[in-house]
Amino acid sequence: MTATPALAITQGDPAGIGPEIVAKAFRDAPQDLRGCFVVGDVATLRRAAACLERPGETSLPIARLASLEHLDQVPPRCLPVWQLPGLDAEPAPWGQVSAAAGRAAAACVVWAARAALRGEIAGLVTAPLHKEALAAAGVHYPGHTELLQAEAARHARLPVAQMPVRMMLASDELRTVLVSIHMSLRDAIEAVTVDNLLQTLEITHAALARSLGRAPRIAVAGLNPHAGEGGLFGREELDIIAPAIALARGRGMDVHGPFAPDTVYMRARSTRERAGEFDVVVAMYHDQGLIPVKYLGVDKGVNVTLGLPLVRTSPDHGTAFDIAGQGVADAASLIEAVRMARRLCP
Incomplete structure (x- = not known):
């Protein structure tokens, strides 16, 4: 293996921006990308590199890897590619949903996940895929998270239900973890149960305790406006969320709430002027958590x-x-995702 533990970057949907942001990262942030390689298709990455060319500049070189043992020998500002067999000979057309692109994106993720589970690479960074293209390709998972969960469960010879995962979106100002991920809002509300919330708190506590080196301070957002206003706007806070928080605190976790969803993120946000009150906010559903961080x-x-x-x-x-x-x-x-992966690698 390489002196620097290898990180795999999957190319993402070849019809989207994944391949070009991968190429741009290798061109513009060579120090951050040392020890990284791309799982995908050489022709797709060459096309991506070509669309970045500036007048008078030399094209970004593409190196087809024969072995990961030689990854450290790849010079800076060169894009090393692990060519995955079985991909279509021609890159998918830009900007079009297709089953071929969905199959290619999923195949890259599966290869990288299995390599990481076998300990052959340190981890993986995934470029964006398209959920409609995945579905067109017959992939029975709505996104990366569920696909990786299934691969990890298969590797551990466990039912998927015994490999619970959660999505965290993190920046230098704010972190949020979601109780549910890719499902309708109606189904997401049904997923707010004591067991699901307690499991989310346990996963969040364990993961951040490892990365922070201390117990994280966790805030929990309510489901309803004003966190239910004492039951006036819904009883989920009283009947589900508060009992789950009490159970978590009884297990030694530093958990607080439920707080009004429209203000808890302001309290948790860290800026140069002030540190946030909390290390992470647990959100009840996808958009409740992701909108504040993305904004x-x-x-x-x-x-x-x-x-x-x-x-x-x-x-x-x-x-x-x-x-x-x-x-x-x-x-x-x-590039931030690569830096984060490096920090999380053992």
Whole structure:
């Protein structure tokens, strides 16, 4: 293996901005990308590198890896690619949903996940994929998180239900962890149970205790406006959320709430002027948690999957089909995801 533990970066949906932000990161942040390689297709990455070319500049070199043992020998500002067999010979057209692109994106994630589970690489950073393309390809998981959960469960020979995972979105100002991920709002409300919330708190506490080196201070957002206002706007806070918090505190976790969802993020946010009151906010559903973090800056946010027996991070944006192939996509969130993965690796 390499002197620096290798991180795999999956190319993402080849019709989206994933390949070009990967190429841009290798071009513009070579020190951060040392020890990283891309799992994907050489032709797709060459096309991505070509769309970044500036007048008078040399193209970003693409190196096809024969072995990870030689990764440290790849020079800076060169994009090393692990060519995955079985991918289509021609890259998918920019900006179009297709089953072929969905299959390619999923295959890269599965290869990298299995390599990480076998201990062959330190972890993986995933470029964006497209959920509609995944579905068109017959992939029975709505996104990265569920696909990685299934692979980890298979590796451990466990039912998926015994490999609980949670999504954390983190930036330098704010962290949030979600009780539920990719489901309808109606189903997400039904998923707010004592067991699910307690499990979320346990996963969050364990993960942040490892990364912070101390017990995290966890705030819990309510489900209803004003956190239910004492039962006037719903009883979930009284009947579900508060009992789960009490159980967590009884197990030694530093958990507080439930707090009004529209103000708890302001209290948790850390800035140069003041430290946040909490290390993380547990949100009841997807948009409740992700909107505040993304509003503070998509370029700074990193998606981290908690609960897996491997390190996985990703940028906090999607495939951006509308600008794919134009060379204008921002690689900042991907670079932050690589930095975060390095910090999380043992």
